[in-house]
Amino acid sequence: MTQPIDISGYTRITESIRTEAKRILSDGTVSAVIGYTHVRRKGSTQPILITNPDDSEKLFFSEGCLNNLVVYLTKSKKDVPKTGKIGIVVKGCDLKAVVGLLGESQLKREDIYLIGVPCNGVLGSLINPATELNTKTIAAKCRECTDRMPVGADFVPPVELAAMPQMEATYSDKIAKLEAMTPSERWEFWKEQFSKCIKCYACRQVCAFCYCEQCVCDRNRPQMVEQSPRPSGNFSWHLVRAIHLAGRCVGCAECERVCPMDIPLNLLNRKMAMEMKELFNSEAGFEVREKGPLNSYDEHDDESFIR
Amino acid sequence: MQKQITEANLRLLIDSLLLKGQRVVGPRQSGAMVLYEPLSSASDLVFNEQPRRSAKEAFFPICEDLLEYRKNGQQIDLEDIEPSRFPETVLIGVRPCDAAAMPVLDSVFSWDYKDQFYLERRSRTIIIGLACTSADDACFCTAVGLSPGDSKGSDLMFSHLVNGGFLVESHTDKGALFLESWKDRFTEPDGSKTLPLAQPEATPFDLKKIKGWLDDHFEDPAWDSIATRCVGCGACAFVCPACHCFDIIDEGTEKSGKRRKFWDACGFSKFTNHASGHNPRDLQPKRYRNRIMHKFKYYDDKFGQNLCTGCGRCIRVCPVGIDIAGILEEIEKK
Numbered sequence: 001m002t003q004p005i006d007i008s009g010y011t012r013i014t015e016s017i018r019t020e021a022k023r024i025l026s027d028g029t030v031s032a033v034i035g036y037t038h039v040r041r042k043g044s045t046q047p048i049l050i051t052n053p054d055d056s057e058k059l060f061f062s063e064g065c066l067n068n069l070v071v072y073l074t075k076s077k078k079d080v081p082k083t084g085k086i087g088i089v090v091k092g093c094d095l096k097a098v099v100g101l102l103g104e105s106q107l108k109r110e111d112i113y114l115i116g117v118p119c120n121g122v123l124g125s126l127i128n129p130a131t132e133l134n135t136k137t138i139a140a141k142c143r144e145c146t147d148r149m150p151v152g153a154d155f156v157p158p159v160e161l162a163a164m165p166q167m168e169a170t171y172s173d174k175i176a177k178l179e180a181m182t183p184s185e186r187w188e189f190w191k192e193q194f195s196k197c198i199k200c201y202a203c204r205q206v207c208a209f210c211y212c213e214q215c216v217c218d219r220n221r222p223q224m225v226e227q228s229p230r231p232s233g234n235f236s237w238h239l240v241r242a243i244h245l246a247g248r249c250v251g252c253a254e255c256e257r258v259c260p261m262d263i264p265l266n267l268l269n270r271k272m273a274m275e276m277k278e279l280f281n282s283e284a285g286f287e288v289r290e291k292g293p294l295n296s297y298d299e300h301d302d303e304s305f306i307r
Numbered sequence: 308m309q310k311q312i313t314e315a316n317l318r319l320l321i322d323s324l325l326l327k328g329q330r331v332v333g334p335r336q337s338g339a340m341v342l343y344e345p346l347s348s349a350s351d352l353v354f355n356e357q358p359r360r361s362a363k364e365a366f367f368p369i370c371e372d373l374l375e376y377r378k379n380g381q382q383i384d385l386e387d388i389e390p391s392r393f394p395e396t397v398l399i400g401v402r403p404c405d406a407a408a409m410p411v412l413d414s415v416f417s418w419d420y421k422d423q424f425y426l427e428r429r430s431r432t433i434i435i436g437l438a439c440t441s442a443d444d445a446c447f448c449t450a451v452g453l454s455p456g457d458s459k460g461s462d463l464m465f466s467h468l469v470n471g472g473f474l475v476e477s478h479t480d481k482g483a484l485f486l487e488s489w490k491d492r493f494t495e496p497d498g499s500k501t502l503p504l505a506q507p508e509a510t511p512f513d514l515k516k517i518k519g520w521l522d523d524h525f526e527d528p529a530w531d532s533i534a535t536r537c538v539g540c541g542a543c544a545f546v547c548p549a550c551h552c553f554d555i556i557d558e559g560t561e562k563s564g565k566r567r568k569f570w571d572a573c574g575f576s577k578f579t580n581h582a583s584g585h586n587p588r589d590l591q592p593k594r595y596r597n598r599i600m601h602k603f604k605y606y607d608d609k610f611g612q613n614l615c616t617g618c619g620r621c622i623r624v625c626p627v628g629i630d631i632a633g634i635l636e637e638i639e640k641k
Contacts (some may be wrong), residue, residue: 028393046628079535079591202540228370228567258626
């Protein structure tokens with residue numbers, strides 16, 4: 001049965017974000033703040049970068065604030081000025097991306113000011129943005145979220161989170177189904193999914209961890225991966241991405257949300273995360289790690305797969 | 308010429324076409340999405356949902372082979388793909404915002420270079436449009452000079468009748484010929500009313516005024532505030548009925564392979580990357596500016612048309628909520 005989700009706290013969070021953004025811009029703590037703002041369509045939102053304290057009024061937080069804004073802090077987004085300290089609005093899932101980037105030496109903690117949002121979830125999609133947040137419309141990642149309160153942010157709006165209704169964990173369900181398949185059935189499943197890919201690279205462009213200045217899949221001298229949107233090249237592309245993200249992906253699920261062809265990309269990433277947890281007892285969290293599991297060697301690493 | 312057809316007769320007609328071996332493409336369920344895809348039976352056709360991608364791919368596919376090469380010792384054998392082998396196609400259930408893009412694209416694909424891959428498909432296809440009876444808040448065809456019942460680009464235009472079935476209007480010789488060859492399936496109009504057209508909440512833009520601003524504002528701070536948020540994917544261009552940029556690449560091995568043509572997008576950072584490494588559009592706002600300029604200025608300068616039919620797809624799929632209708636509104640106010 002569909003149940004509503006209490007997001008009455010978002011109004012106070014909005015006020016709190018505005019006040020804080022105004023304060024840190026006015027007193028020179030930061031040179032810019034990246035947050036969310038309204039757009040023409042009711043319920044829709046878009047990222048905004050403000051530098052003027054008076055523009056703080058443009059910021060807000062709602063169930064439509066889906067974007068993981070952390071992507072704008074990476075070196076691949078050259079348009080966003082990286083001079084001075086930057087304030088950024090993050091949900092718990094987004095904050096884990098900051099943590100990952102700190103561990104990969106892509107960010108310095110002293111260069112960012114984290115405005116953490118206590119979060120009761122966001123919508124799964126903005127295709128029809130004027131949608132009420134309930135147990136049906138909520139993003140799949142929010143169903144099984146354990147990070148509603150951001151940990152280690154510089155500022156968190158003093159808002160108590162409302163209790164959440166019980167929801168089924170959709171990713172674990174789907175992964176269990178995939179695991180129950182035979183290898184050839186699984187192959188067919190992913191083959192069909194990847195055949196839908198049109199190589200728009202929205203998944204890569206919104207990913208905080210796809211910060212390579214030259215993606216291996218864009219190389220043509222020599223070509224490393226077939227670039228044309230055909231089944232073989234599509235498969236290569238998605239496998240390259242899954243492997244590159246293993247042990248790094250924080251599950252913000254932006255890739256899956258933005259895919260205009262509805263490819264369940266986060267399902268693949270969640271499965272990889274489960275493997276990382278099982279093999280290396282490693283998972284994305286709020287603690288900065290110097291080295292990811294696939295960048296380090298430990299004598300106790302499981303070697304049973306080598307036969 | 309006006310005719311009428313019941314939904315049952317339309318389905319029979321489609322099945323007859325399919326039985327004859329005719330290729331029929333129309334909106335159908337494809338996984339969880341609706342896409343324009345070849346129908347395998349008349350029951351596949353869905354009327355009530357705008358396909359996720361536009362109908363341009365019937366003429367300009369996502370990816371197609373241009374030629375094949377094989378190396379034999381010192382000799383290289385080339386084999387062309389023969390565009391005259393493309394099948395005759397009935398493209399049915401086409402949204403007015405998709406059909407309207409076809410005459411616009413004809414200008415560029417038959418301009419200084421005649422693109423036989425596009426043109427041959429075009430000449431072998433009849434477009435049967437279907438008037439829209441519902442719109443969402445991303446739809447804005449009425450703002451760019453079109454309407455949910457516009458017949459631009461359609462050979463035949465279908466409109467839902469109040470009591471089921473469709474009113475059919477022929478707009479080209481191709482359309483009239485089709486009605487003639489299947490006259491048993493159609494009847495004379497009995498005066499039944501058509502369903503009210505969709506009413507997108509968009510008021511017409513002053514496109515001349517917008518172009519006037521674009522003419523003088525290649526450099527303007529507005530581009531930064533509009534498009535610094537653009538993450539540089541190709542989603543908008545790929546779902547767009549009018550975007551038509553493509554890349555050509557040779558794929559294969561030293562011994563054999565294919566030359567392929569596939570969709571490209573001006574949002575990609577490598578779109579204008581020179582072999583030297585220099586990129587004249589080095590930042591995202593410059594790339595997004597090109598999207599707007601191409602649609603509402605350059606194409607107008609060259610062909611007197613706009614590259615936007617207000618289908619709203621780019622607004623729905625943009626990962627960062629960039630709203631082209633909102634941007635045009637903003638420019639119009641300047």
